[in-house]
Amino acid sequence: MAGNHKVAIYARVSTDEQTVDPQLRDLREYAANRGWRDVQEFVDVGVSGAKDSRPAWNRLWDAIQKGRVKVLFVHALDRLGRSLPHLVKILSTLVERDVVLVSFRENIDLSTSTGRMVAGLFSVLADYELSIIRERTKAGMRAARARGSQIGPKKRPFDADKATRLRDQGWGQIRIARELGVGVGRVNRWVKEEYVPPDRRTSR
Template identity: 75%
Template sequence: MIIKSKIAIYARVSTDEQTTEAQLHDLREYVDNRGWKNVREYIDEGISGSKDSRPGWNQVWDAIQKGQINTLVVHALDRLGRSLPHLVKIITTCIERNITLISFRENIDLSTSTGRMLAGLFSVLADYELSIIRERTRSGMRSAKARGSQIGKKPQYFNKRRATELRDLGWGQIRIARELGVGVGRVNQWVHEEYIPKDQRECG
């Protein structure tokens, strides 16, 4: 019988020159003082928090999704999320799954009213950060448009003369699109709206 690990410790350092031992010492002492047993440790060493994939954290997240964790203890919140919105996503998931998230350094415990209040504050700040990013993006696009810069993907050139030659040879739309390096939808539109078969052109 496999015993699910309900208490999880997660520690991370960004470079190989650092070590997780200081974090683990504090976290082990913390869970021991709480009398918690059945503790499993997850560690990422020499891995930046900005990375989307972190082996140790991936295991934690998988255990969370499978309901194998009810308490997650970290040394600091910056050990978790690669950005504020990402951190809020983690906190929100913990709240939705009734997982107690504890941050040792900030003395945050999501099982308390103060911890839940701070979680709400993080959510507001994350929304604010995203709104700033969106506004900067829109502002940048407006500035680029004013300078005459191309916004979005540059339209692909469609050589209608060559397409007509290939179509006259009996080529299908997919083959023509591949040959000319354009989308099949563009070729389909041209065939239905503009292309005139060779025999009809000669009759005309």
């Protein structure tokens, strides 16, 4: 990579008691040794990597989307995100935008064939992790059903008397559903199959 690339350094610590100084010191020295001159720093302090929205990261991501960054330089991959699927999503976008990711601690450089191989491995591992999570979720639901536990939120009983009063007052199905805390589909079925308008009730 030539020295005229637009390089973004991203540093982050999770708490206000921590400091980004060690990260920045290593990254600045490495950037100087690589001949990177057009370097901009983005720093988040007291922000967890589990959060998608981070002040400095948001500005950096916007610059990446607009093509203003060609190299993203971090001290470690966990500075970008805490979960493997989240990290793979970031890597995929960087590849699409032709942005090279360099990680100091892991010695990963996506401009090299080895770096691209590592990125591909991350993608495979992320898919594997998601498949395990899905299978564990399904297994938990099956076990809950076997115990007779209800899956999902409890259904609220449909108050037909109250629904009738509201409908008689001219309330629409959506408004009734919100008032009763039930789905609109349930109210629609009730109106179609059970509700009797006042004029028809009095004529009986």
